[in-house]
Amino acid sequence: MTEEIKSNQTAEDEIDLIALAKTLWNNRKFIIITVAIFMILGVAVALLTPKEYTASTTVVPQISDGSTKMGGLSSLAAMAGFNLNDMTGGSEELSPMVYPQIVKSVPFQLELMNTPFSFPEQKKPISFYTYFVEIKKPGILELLKKYTIGLPGVISKVIRGNNNQSMYDEQSTIGYITLTKDQDEVRELLDEKISLDVNDKDGFLTLSVTTFDSKLAAQMANKALELLQNYITTFRIEKASAQLKFIEERYNDNKIEFKKAQAALAEFRDKNKNVTSALARTQEERLQSDYQLAFDVYSGLAQQLEQARIQVKEDTPVFSVLKPVTVPLEDDNSGATTLVIFIFLGAIGAVGWLLGKEFLDTVKERWNEFE
Template identity: 45%
Template sequence: MSTNPSSNPQNDEDEIDLLALAKTVWSKRRQVISITLVFMLIGLAVALLSPKEFTASSTFIPQTSESGKGGGSLGGLASLAGINLGGMSGGSEIPPALYPKFVSSVQFRKALLNAPINVEGLNETVTYSKYYEEVAQPGLLANIKKYTFGLPDLIIQAIKGKSEVTVIQTEEGDLIRLNEEEVKHFKRLEGQLSVSPNVKEGFVTLSFVMPEPLMAAQMTQYAQELLQNEVIAYKISNAREQLNYTEERFKEKKAEFDQIQSRLANFRDRNQNISSATAMNQMERLEAEYNFAFNIYTELAKQLEQAKLQVSKDTPIFSVIQPVTIPTEKSAPKRPLILVIFTILGLILALAYIFGSEFLKGVKEQWNEA
């Protein structure tokens, strides 16, 4: 006859503990139901009072020509004009993973504040900043949050008064001063604008959240164009500087060449029948200056065309996979999910309250017995 005295007592204790917990919950079921119902009502209020939000998005792929191909068929065409594209080195590629850095810059956000949008019920176009400063009305839930959780901030702001924030612009070294309203807009943009690069596939998804579907689509389109322009400007900055420098030198040498050409033509007109050695020497000297200026002028003309081709070669082309469309369904609030979360939270807090009360009651009884 075999027995297992080491395991049965432990199982009995576990069963007793579970039964005791179940009896405790059952005896306090009214409190559990009451607390859960309260949180269900709170969740229902939050779900109904939360403002609607619509999300518009766009997906595009940045494409640039490869520097090692030397321009392809364009290189063969340029070689006929005496331009060697093989020696042209393009700027470094901008990976999609860096696109969120462009969006988070101060210049980009300040430009978004001036984005024109059409608001339902208004006959005029307003900017993003004007909409939130003069048109948009905060809902009841936003006011409750403002005067409850945000009350300490309101008191601090009332004591300190309006303040300004200075932000350092690292790219150009300038200082940008932001007022209080701009800081609020920037914080709101952090939650509305999203740029999600797919490093593996090489595409970028941009989305924008607004209270109305048309406004969401307009802000998405404006942000996409602004982002692409920022990337293009950054990508071709080196080539553009080289082009500007070459254009300035070309204009200078062209003016010098025209002057020397005019001097040589006037000298030839005045000395058609050259007989003296002095006139021959001056003629040769002018012709040498003309040939030298012509060679420099011709070489700069080639470099100018080469610089123009380099700018075109470095300019990224964006292929849009999914264009911006006006959303037909709201993206938030998800009322069923909010209700479920608050219900589960209420149930967990109710059980925690009951078990905590029982635990404190047992500790108190042991303390009194001792």
């Protein structure tokens, strides 16, 4: 009995597959037309989609280890009379996991968009902001997107008005940044074009820049890496730099006082070479004491100044470049891939439509049987 049930089930499955194949065969004309339409759409999209090139670089940030600070320099410093490990200014570690937030920060993007680059068909370097606001003309797909999906935003912009008065220069005085509409649009574009991936397992970073021109992508990748290094360096050496500046100011002030005390002692001795009175000796001892105190302070500050300079050098991060930036030769948007995707979507869509239609017809027939 069980074998008979299995046999019936197998026969029903075969009938279903045959029926499915027959349905697709009978509607082959519909499937071919649908695939052809999607193929034409795929060719149009492939031709209208602008080329994009991606330039990337891979670097390894060298993070300092407090237990092995300066290596042999610590021994040399100890021979000079001071200990680097006793310094009050330590380095502030910045986790590489925070680096992507630096790349997406407004100051970083503003600095990058205002950096001059060599653009195709431009005689002299211009900024990314100037090119996309004043020179670049939108493509067909960009216009379609702007006046279809982005139409509400266009209408809203017209109603509110376009305030392009730059407020970025006021950041240092008012404590925050106000962007113009154009600046914000270019910033959003950069946010899409630049990415920084952190491989926390192997400890390396991959910075990628995608633009419409291969050489421009390489230029921007190099500049973005340079800016990232500057931002990280500024954070890492902020404390040590502040201490170095403070010690330099004290050192310069005490250097003047030391020279004054030295000159006063020398002048007194020159004028009183043959004087042996107790008053003269007392005054000489006082000047000698002032000179010695000024010398001790000056000498101590000189040692601290050297310590601070070494600390700044130590805290400065080093990036080892594993993969330098190269000009990409092939664009990211492959026309063949786009065409294959559209053909696949057309075939899947046509088959899905036929199967769905047949399923609905079957449900309708079963529904009518109960009336």
